[in-house]
Amino acid sequence: MLASSVLCWADDVRVSSPNGSLVVTVSDAEGKLSYTATLDGKQMLAPSALGLQTSLGDLTKELSIVNSQLSTVANSYSMRGTKASKVDYKANALTINLQNKDGVKFSILFQVSDNDIAYRYQMPRQTIRRREYKRVRILSEVSGFNFPEGTTTFISPQIGPETGWEQTKPSYEEGYSNDAPMDKASQYGHGYIFPALFHLPTGWALVSETGVTSGYCGSHLSDYLAGSGYTVAYPDKGENNGFGTDFAAIPLPGETPWRTITLGSTLKPILETTISYDVVETRYQASTDYKAGRYTWSWLIGQDNSINYDDQVRFIDLASAMGFEYCLVDNWWDQNIGRERIAELSKYAQSKGVHLLMWYNSNGFWNDAPQTPRNCMNTAVAREKEMSWLESIGVKGIKVDFFGGDKQQTMQLYEDILSDANRHGLQVVFHGCTVPRGWERMYPNFVASEAVLASENLFFGEGATISEGFDLTLHPFCRNATASMDWGGIIMNKFMSTDNKSRHSRKTTDIFELASGITMQTSVQCVAMQPNNLQELPQFEMDFLRELPTTWEETRFIDGYPGKYVVMARKATNGKWYIAGLNAQKEPLALTLDLKAFGDLTKLLVDDKQMQPVQTALKKDKKGKIKVVIQPNGGMIIK
Known part of the structure; x- marks a missing residue:
């Protein structure tokens, strides 16, 4: 050097x-x-x-x-x-x-x-x-x-x-x-x-x-x-x-x-x-070939009441039907389902081609969060016992929540969890936490951190649904520009409820949500579908979610302004280019895009003037350019 x-x-x-x-x-x-x-x-x-x-x-x-x-x-x-x-x-x-x-x-x-x-x-x-x-x-x-x-x-x-x-x-x-x-x-x-x-x-x-x-x-x-x-x-x-x-x-x-x-x-x-x-180096070698993919998550809409055996079976079945790799089981599972039945649930998931991810409280005395499991991640002895069990029942990852800040002692806890998890073939997502700092390269089993006002807030209050467009057109230039971000869900329900009819509505279009799966970057992406979406979504939306890549060979900026709109291209590790756009503005956004550099693109997914999702054949002019309009709080995908 x-x-x-x-x-x-x-x-x-x-x-x-x-x-x-x-x-x-x-x-x-x-x-x-x-x-x-x-x-x-x-x-x-x-x-x-x-x-x-x-x-x-x-x-x-x-x-x-x-x-x-x-x-x-x-x-x-x-x-x-x-x-x-x-x-x-x-x-x-x-x-x-x-x-x-x-x-x-x-x-x-x-x-x-x-x-x-x-x-x-x-x-x-x-x-x-x-x-x-x-x-x-x-x-x-x-x-x-x-x-x-x-x-x-x-x-x-x-x-x-x-x-x-x-x-x-x-x-x-x-x-x-x-x-x-x-x-x-x-x-x-x-x-x-x-x-x-x-x-x-x-x-x-x-x-x-x-x-x-x-x-x-x-x-x-x-x-x-x-x-x-x-x-x-x-x-x-x-x-x-x-x-x-x-x-x-x-x-x-x-x-x-x-x-x-x-x-x-x-x-x-x-x-x-x-x-x-x-400028960083890998701290240790991966113990296994960690798999990227997508996961379902009942808690975003179903909250604590959904953490029961039958509902988790439904979300495992949903992941299987969509070809997703994982299903996340959130807090209170040790009390509401029990460890013996979790082992059964993991076996059932594997029979459907799905693996479980399990939630944990980071614990210690640094917060008062009551959710369990507690006392499993805060000491080396507890981690070894818990992670050995998780490995034995075929679990492939953990989501650890509620950390205490940025002190050196807390940074040691992050590293210890990652290092111990790697020994047992477990990928790790952190929530309620600090921003990652080069960790994707430093720790090969690290997936992403929340460290953002994420999708769960869309459920908690209507204000977050109003600001979702601003947030997701900002983060490609800020939070997600420096580190993987577990936003926690491409949300396909129209309403923030399990019946998809009550509580407040989502303010973004379906195409916006689908496109966010490309503009947001993490190797294990949450697709927060609900089982009812299997019967509600147009077939082309289902097809897109089934093929959604999560690992990328290359990323290119095309256009945008933080908090207003973003248009970017990503080349998946399978060699296919995807161009995605989000518009957070109150007016339609008219763009002329030069696509010559992105190979054989054939389909356009976009919202029409009535804000309905449509898929059409891509029409380029003789110079390889297209004109497209992204509706307010709408999206665009070219593939």
Whole structure:
């Protein structure tokens, strides 16, 4: 990976992307470290602070650059479950070696690809005042993201600890701003979560972090401060019910996770970025060939009353009829069905070509959520017993809910669950949780996390059904751009009830819901059909759901604006292209699409003027273009 090495002694040091368009400049002027970024000569990032507060000393001021080295990075990898199955990552790297006035040494490593910046801090084992230091506490960062004036935001507030239902928050389930000014204070006074999307006067920026393991805490963004921008913030002391540290503790030599910034003059680099995975490594090998697929889920509409043996048989039969691979059995199954009958249910599912996924409370004392099973996932001894049983009855995955925040101790729990589950051939979905940070590549049995105000809220209240269009046209550019997202359901019922006649209605069209199965990315996708849908849906909708891919070879941006509309193309790992569009606006959206790059596409699924779903033959003009209208809260699929 090291292609060249150059020593630089100037106060300012620079590194540019392989194509030369993205340039990062680092300065130690007046003893404080900062960086800027330009794209095609346009300022994208104003001077933004760098530095750490540590138990070894203050590494935010009275700093000097000792030397720096330039190198090149070339990394090709394959993985399942994200927007691209094969990636060739090329970047230029800059290592800056620094010290403070007391001689405390540290480094910053920048890697700059054509539209992405990733950087992290590194600290060596070192001797200070005749004492050798082999460990350090990282107390805070001043790492900043200072965007130009006039930038607007699509960001979600961090909520305080032990809030929400049964003190289960923070859980990354708050709403997003919509082109809001940067100086608008966060709703709860705790800053903002990752990922965070910004609309600059000169383009777009997506900020996040990746590579968080059991060896570090998760972080988020502070509130905006004029002149400084946003700063990396560590967990609140009250998270995890007050247990654990609000700082990170690492051995030396050691390093922080990566802070990432994706920059583009358009939204194309934002939607297509793979930086979350480019700079991390696999932590362990898969114990088995984990299968992607689709799952049914009774709880979304049926809630707790549906967690009984007979209803779960109905949803297993539904999965079998649709050719889906899995059925998720949600909370209270140990009490409402019992372990012996769950073993019977798993055997029945397998006889129908379906495997079960089982829900668990993460437990411990960090929340008051009463749902069971509890005390099964919070210790190594309990996990080994439970996962051995699950493996013995043929269960293929678990959904673990209600975590305690972003402290290092909680990150260790995530990693321990994943590692132990891999030993027993179990895939893992997290809910009520933090956002994934490169985990699809780091942990091969990791599927997705919720970490979003997801589909269950459509059942809870009509407000979420009204905002569904905004949410699902935003997340391809934000939440789902950096990590897999378990939204929790392509919903085909017209009403949020088991009889499909009562309670409040879904506000999106059938084609919108079908298209969301392509615009949302996760390797095990929830299709929240109900058994009644087998008799209610048009045949072409059923056919599409039966063929719906969940793993992708390539993803391309076509058009869109966060919260308004999105049009994107994905090439499935079976080689077929799918183009999907969603329109969250109040007016029809007329588009002219150039399809020459996407091979032999023959069918169009769209809503007509009466908002009814139709499938027609695709009609291209002589230049390979088509004209299509996506109705309000409607969708489009070309295949």
